[in-house]
Amino acid sequence: MGEAAEEFGGVTPDAARRLLLGAVEAFAERGFHATTTRDIAGRAGMSPAALYIHYRTKEELLYQISRVGHERAVRILSAAAEGGGSAAERLSTAVRAFVRWHAEHHTTARVVQYELTALGTEHYAEIVGMRRRTEEILRGVLADGVADGEFTVEDLRGTALAVLSLCVDVARWFRTGGPRTPEEIGTLYAGLALRMVGAGPTRSSG
């Protein structure tokens, strides 16, 4: 199927997982509102009615995708950001891992990052809370680097947001089979992020 299988491997029963994977693909291709429950059920090899045995509404499918995806994204970012090493090393590792996830799991990531607004009010609020945590984690690394004198950043909040923008947007344009591997993009972006905070390798000025 797709690279989304890895994210939702723990979902049971089997039919519920197949429906979730079908929904990820469909939402990523067409968007939540343009996707029909018939389409989702069809991708899972089931009748339209079968969807409602495992999920109460179409929105609940989006919520589960969004929740599990955000949990994974936060975990990946925090594992790198709160690991060992200098602020520069942690920033580099965090951006590389975060970007790599957005490229490798671009189908899931696209839904996670760009279909938020289709969530119901309460689900939306919950997800927004997780996204705030994401910003805080990255801002913490930048603050550490500034305190250490490793980074030169005037607008901490704005720069952290910019680095996140860079990472997240990978999900929008990445296509499997393109000229760069997820690993290569991760390495490129880690270098760009270091430069953005004033810690990157610069030219030998001329």
Next chain:
Amino acid sequence: MGEAAEEFGGVTPDAARRLLLGAVEAFAERGFHATTTRDIAGRAGMSPAALYIHYRTKEELLYQISRVGHERAVRILSAAAEGGGSAAERLSTAVRAFVRWHAEHHTTARVVQYELTALGTEHYAEIVGMRRRTEEILRGVLADGVADGEFTVEDLRGTALAVLSLCVDVARWFRTGGPRTPEEIGTLYAGLALRMVGAGPTRSSG
């Protein structure tokens, strides 16, 4: 109404412009597929049927918004990128202007940047062509800077795409009344872009 009025001021007759402005607002808030023609007509103070006097389909509204918006965005970027000065000056001016437009006209920009996939096949192809031009313009500035020795960039294509990601993503998160003005974000991002190409002011290494 909104900041979109400026973009579409030249559209006549009056009813056609009001419908376009209503569509921009609705598409930006809910997305193309979640927006009803009744909603658009309602925002324009008209009946649902009146829409079809001025536009053949809902998709044609999106196409007009997308076309005019992309034309404006390309013009803003190219005016700065192909102006005078060093590569660093042109990059700085281009990013500042491009970001500022995405912030000031975030409603239009959100539709322009994130509702592309709802376009019909032929319209989509036309818009993709304009977006390729956008990438080429920015890549040209970066190439100039590398040739001059002003910039240090290994992956020209990847770095140009990253700078564009940064600019475009402003339309996703910007809210009027937030802590920063469009001008301030433009200045911040111009500095970040310079750093990304190895031309930014860096710390006095310790």
Next chain:
DNA sequence: GTCTATATTTCGATAGAC
């Protein structure tokens, strides 16, 4: 050009057999 009224289609979700 704009309205009221509606044709036609399609969608999300449910009922009931198995």
Next chain:
DNA sequence: GTCTATCGAAATATAGAC
């Protein structure tokens, strides 16, 4: 737990009066 069949609502787009 899955299916066939379908309900009721809502959508895009059109018809015809004014």
